[in-house]
Amino acid sequence: MINKSPNYLHQLIDLFKEMGIDDQVVLIGSWCELFYESILDAFEANIRTTDIDIYYHNFNQPQKEVPFITAMEEIGFYITESVFPTKSKFINEELEIEFLTRLSRNHSTTEKIKPLNIYAECLTECEMFGNERNVIKCKSVKYDLEIRVPTPVAYCMHKILINDSRKMEKQIKDKQAILRLIPYIMDSDVYCQDWKRIFNSFSKKEKKRFLNNLEKIELSKSVFELCK
Amino acid sequence: MSLNYLKDVLLEELDRKIRAKEVFENKLNNDYIYTQVKIKTVSGRKYIYVYSVKEKRDKYIGPYNCEIESSYKELIKKRDKLLNQLQSVSEDIPKLEKMVNII
Numbered sequence: 001m002i003n004k005s006p007n008y009l010h011q012l013i014d015l016f017k018e019m020g021i022d023d024q025v026v027l028i029g030s031w032c033e034l035f036y037e038s039i040l041d042a043f044e045a046n047i048r049t050t051d052i053d054i055y056y057h058n059f060n061q062p063q064k065e066v067p068f069i070t071a072m073e074e075i076g077f078y079i080t081e082s083v084f085p086t087k088s089k090f091i092n093e094e095l096e097i098e099f100l101t102r103l104s105r106n107h108s109t110t111e112k113i114k115p116l117n118i119y120a121e122c123l124t125e126c127e128m129f130g131n132e133r134n135v136i137k138c139k140s141v142k143y144d145l146e147i148r149v150p151t152p153v154a155y156c157m158h159k160i161l162i163n164d165s166r167k168m169e170k171q172i173k174d175k176q177a178i179l180r181l182i183p184y185i186m187d188s189d190v191y192c193q194d195w196k197r198i199f200n201s202f203s204k205k206e207k208k209r210f211l212n213n214l215e216k217i218e219l220s221k222s223v224f225e226l227c228k
Numbered sequence: 229m230s231l232n233y234l235k236d237v238l239l240e241e242l243d244r245k246i247r248a249k250e251v252f253e254n255k256l257n258n259d260y261i262y263t264q265v266k267i268k269t270v271s272g273r274k275y276i277y278v279y280s281v282k283e284k285r286d287k288y289i290g291p292y293n294c295e296i297e298s299s300y301k302e303l304i305k306k307r308d309k310l311l312n313q314l315q316s317v318s319e320d321i322p323k324l325e326k327m328v329n330i331i
Binding site: 048073076078080091092093096169172 | 233236237244245247248250251252254255306309310313316317320
């Protein structure tokens with residue numbers, strides 16, 4: 001496991017606040033697990049990735065432009081853009097930061113986050129993070145960081161939903177994360193209800209995909225019961 | 229942790245370092261190209277020049293102005309920071325390559 005210093009995350013979170021976009025962003029991906037350590041008793045984060053993924057739902061908000069790219073350079077993250085499709089990525093010597101967003105009406109693979117002047121990848125599976133009920137503002141006491149992250153249930157269900165599209169190594173890693181979170185979910189009535197609500201919000205296609213992936217992950221029958 | 233898993237982690241890290249190196253080199257060659265601010269006095273009047281590594285010559289900026297001078301000095305500081313970042317990733321790449329080859 002490569003353990004990256006959360007100092008960079010600290011700088012990034014401060015920058016989001018400074019730019020007034022902290023209410024627009026949701027930290028997704030395995031870095032969320034750092035925050036779950038504060039809300040789930042004895043939970044241990046397992047961060048192997050060198051990427052920080054940020055979900056940005058309202059790509060036209062805020063209405064005024066912010067000097068985001070310049071501010072990122074100030075903290076040592078430089079922008080690089082792929083051409084087909086245009087997608088922005090910020091790189092420093094330790095980490096890469098990518099932005100993701102919802103699918104727009106024109107079904108483009110990427111979308112411009114206008115106020116930030118950057119391009120984000122559109123992923124339909126991430127849209128659940130645009131629903132405020134699936135997101136919590138979470139403080140990591142250990143690292144003194146605060147940012148919006150998916151609820152543990154939304155995080156876990158998203159990992160299950162996308163499991164079939166991941167590379168084999170990542171499938172295994174995701175499975176480990178799922179298996180570590182499931183006991184916390186099964187132990188809480190609130191989380192179980194949340195699971196049912198999110199499952200019911202899936203499209204027919206997503207429900208089928210989710211159940212197929214659940215079967216592959218070989219979770220206990222009680223987890224399947226939550227999907228009825 | 230299996231060796232394949234470890235190799236995968238190291239390869240991922242190596243790819244990322246190579247990408248970072250390319251980005252830093254690109255920035256240094258195209259954006260952060262000034263290395264020195266020079267104040268030249270001609271007929272008793274001060275003018276600002278900056279040395280461009282891209283053009284390999286002093287580039288005329290304009291009559292002396294304290295704010296312009298400090299903005300270019302700031303840009304040079306950022307170049308120095310970027311050079312340190314480039315050095316850091318450049319040193320990491322052969323180390324990672326060596327580790328990948330061992331596995």
